[in-house]
Amino acid sequence: DARVTQTPRDKVTEMGQEVTMRCQPILGHNTVFWYRQTMMQGLELLAYFRNRAPLDDSGMPKDRFSAEMPDATLATLKIQPSEPRDSAVYFCASGLVPYNEQFFGPGTRLTVL
């Protein structure tokens, strides 16, 4: 049963610390998305990649967030330094062009104190 995996599932950290979230997309998928969900803003797209190249990162705060795909099986989202307003659930999703369905991971719940 192919699925998107994310680690860690929960992360509690203190303001100013670096946070790294990891995502393993479904094998063979060529598009990877990072979304963030908060009560106030709902689900927002942060960035997405196709064939490991960034296509759109306009939703991401550039000064502290960075997203990369070191290889086809790993996507990372880093926050440095983290702030309390970054507290949210971060979802990774993957898909395969030309198909329409996106498959979401279970999310990483981040709490910044």
Next chain:
Amino acid sequence: DAKTTQPPSMDCAEGRAANLPCNHSTISGNEYVYWYRQIHSQGPQYIIHGLKNNETNEMASLIITEDRKSSTLILPHATLRDTAVYYCIVGIQGAQKLVFGQGTRLTINP
């Protein structure tokens, strides 16, 4: 991206059909209608999508009006496990970015 309008919440009795409406009056000719749902504490789950014609799969049916300005997602025999937030999204074909609205919180009552 075209915007969608959905009622914030709906209730449905278990075993009955749940009909979730969505308005997308500014949809473009090449944009599809997608439905996803999010069960509490889980990632969103794809349900169905369509362009013009009505679509059906093992989860649901999608009815799109002829002018494509609105659609209805139908869960034919709702169960308690269908309690979730349902998102109607419009977008182009392929694994493209999704712009989520606030969705409809559907509660299935025993």
